Amino acid sequence: MSAPLLQVEHLTMRFGGLTAINDVSFEAQKRQITAVIGPNGAGKTTVFNCLTGFYKPTVGRLTLTRHETGKAYLLERLDDFRITQTAGVARTFQNIRLFAGMSVLENLLVAQHNRLMVASGYSLLGLVGWPSYRAAEREAIERARFWLDRTGLLARADEPAGSLPYGDQRRLEIARAMCTGPALLCLDEPAAGLNPRESAELNTLLLMIRDDYGAGILLIEHDMSVVMGISDHIVVLDYGRKIAEGTPAEIKANPDVIRAYLGEDDEAEGAVA
Numbered sequence: 081m082s083a084p085l086l087q088v089e090h091l092t093m094r095f096g097g098l099t100a101i102n103d104v105s106f107e108a109q110k111r112q113i114t115a116v117i118g119p120n121g122a123g124k125t126t127v128f129n130c131l132t133g134f135y136k137p138t139v140g141r142l143t144l145t146r147h148e149t150g151k152a153y154l155l156e157r158l159d160d161f162r163i164t165q166t167a168g169v170a171r172t173f174q175n176i177r178l179f180a181g182m183s184v185l186e187n188l189l190v191a192q193h194n195r196l197m198v199a200s201g202y203s204l205l206g207l208v209g210w211p212s213y214r215a216a217e218r219e220a221i222e223r224a225r226f227w228l229d230r231t232g233l234l235a236r237a238d239e240p241a242g243s244l245p246y247g248d249q250r251r252l253e254i255a256r257a258m259c260t261g262p263a264l265l266c267l268d269e270p271a272a273g274l275n276p277r278e279s280a281e282l283n284t285l286l287l288m289i290r291d292d293y294g295a296g297i298l299l300i301e302h303d304m305s306v307v308m309g310i311s312d313h314i315v316v317l318d319y320g321r322k323i324a325e326g327t328p329a330e331i332k333a334n335p336d337v338i339r340a341y342l343g344e345d346d347e348a349e350g351a352v353a
């Protein structure tokens with residue numbers, strides 16, 4: 081059997097005396113949506129920050145295997161820009177981080193800056209319109225238009241990103257991440273602030289990215305209609321520890337998960353339903 085797309089082994093992250101992640105191991109597969117869920121403060125975003133180079137884990141090994149080349153990368157040893165560029169891990173953030181004053185299209189071209197710099201030979205070739213640079217620039221625009229089309233934003237390509245409605249900005253962030261050509265797409269609460277119709281559209285978009293594009297998706301999400309509706313596999317964290325993993329049906333029925341979400345007093349009925 082081939083190696084998993086992502087293998088997290090014994091991940092531990094301490095901040096001074098606080099252990100935010102405590103010996104967590106799990107895998108994420110290509111062409112699968114893996115959700116990481118858990119109550120507030122469980123350590124979900126810290127896992128993402130370790131995977132994407134924002135934090136260097138205190139302990140643990142994070143292996144990303146690109147099946148098209150057979151190469152494996154130890155993410156904890158790579159600089160953050162190499163994690164995106166070489167290992168192919170892209171992410172979106174809990175709080176939207178777009179260039180608000182730039183157009184929608186420009187936001188997607190900035191994401192491809194690195195490819196364009198390589199094509200320019202890191203010199204003036206870009207400015208003088210060298211053919212290889214012009215070809216790379218055309219490709220970057222085509223790629224951007226492809227993802228704008230897939231995210232339903234093509235008609236808004238020339239509008240400032242900051243003027244888009246909230247749900248459109250969330251989809252633009254995903255389009256921007258996809259323009260980097262990721263093997264693994266990490267989404268931090270992509271459904272936050274979306275209405276039910278927008279959440280349903282997000283589900284369709286993520287399933288398309290999984291099925292048509294073949295990326296693996298790692299998803300942090302509190303909206304259980306998204307998590308239970310589209311996840312292939314769910315990992316549950318509580319107080320920095322993994323307390324369960326399995327299919328949506330298994331997670332819904334898991335007593336430890338129900339206890340973590342409901343607390344002892346059974347107040348939040350249906351939290352993982």
Ligand SMILES: Nc1ncnc2c1ncn2[C@@H]1O[C@H](COP(=O)(O)OP(=O)(O)OP(=O)(O)O)[C@@H](O)[C@H]1O
Pocket residue numbers: 095098100118119120121122123124125126127
């Ligand atoms: N840079 C940091 N310095 C100190 N403590 C931190 C840091 N980052 C996270 N933590 C702590 O680690 C714990 C886990 O936080 P994290 O943001 O990963 O949780 P989460 O599951 O993503 O929560 P939420 O669902 O509320 O976003 C929290 O107690 C948090 O305060």
